[in-house]
Amino acid sequence: MSMFKVDVGVGNMEGGDLAPVRPMVDTGAAHSMLPESLLTRLGIAPRRELSFILADGTPAIYGFGFARLSIDGEECPCPVIFGPEGNHLLGASTLEIFNLVVDPAGERLLPAEWLSLGWGGEL
Numbered sequence: 001m002s003m004f005k006v007d008v009g010v011g012n013m014e015g016g017d018l019a020p021v022r023p024m025v026d027t028g029a030a031h032s033m034l035p036e037s038l039l040t041r042l043g044i045a046p047r048r049e050l051s052f053i054l055a056d057g058t059p060a061i062y063g064f065g066f067a068r069l070s071i072d073g074e075e076c077p078c079p080v081i082f083g084p085e086g087n088h089l090l091g092a093s094t095l096e097i098f099n100l101v102v103d104p105a106g107e108r109l110l111p112a113e114w115l116s117l118g119w120g121g122e123l
Contacts (some may be wrong), residue, residue, distance in 0.1 A: 006025060007022055011067065029092060069094060079093050
């Protein structure tokens with residue numbers, strides 16, 4: 001699997017400046033994770049705590065909330081995990097919200113050609 005970083009802006013849902021971050025794209029992560037200290041500094045507070053299983057199998061509890069993320073000039077509200085220092089991950093929910101797919105060979109994000117909306121027949 002190809003691992004690469006992308007430029008992302010992160011900010012408070014109410015508006016204001018975006019802080020630049022360079023998270024690692026991690027399609028195995030359900031949500032994006034940014035350091036709790038960064039999110040707190042931006043005025044973003046967790047709405048609740050959630051339990052997770054880390055890649056090595058270790059259970060963990062982290063804060064969960066929403067931030068305004070920007071990728072290639074487009075902004076969307078996205079779920080974020082309040083992680084430890086040094087953890088900058090761009091997870092699957094963010095990719096889906098922005099309608100992006102991963103090009104592992106080119107190490108870049110691309111617009112999805114189409115989205116599956118489920119069964120398209122008549123009821």
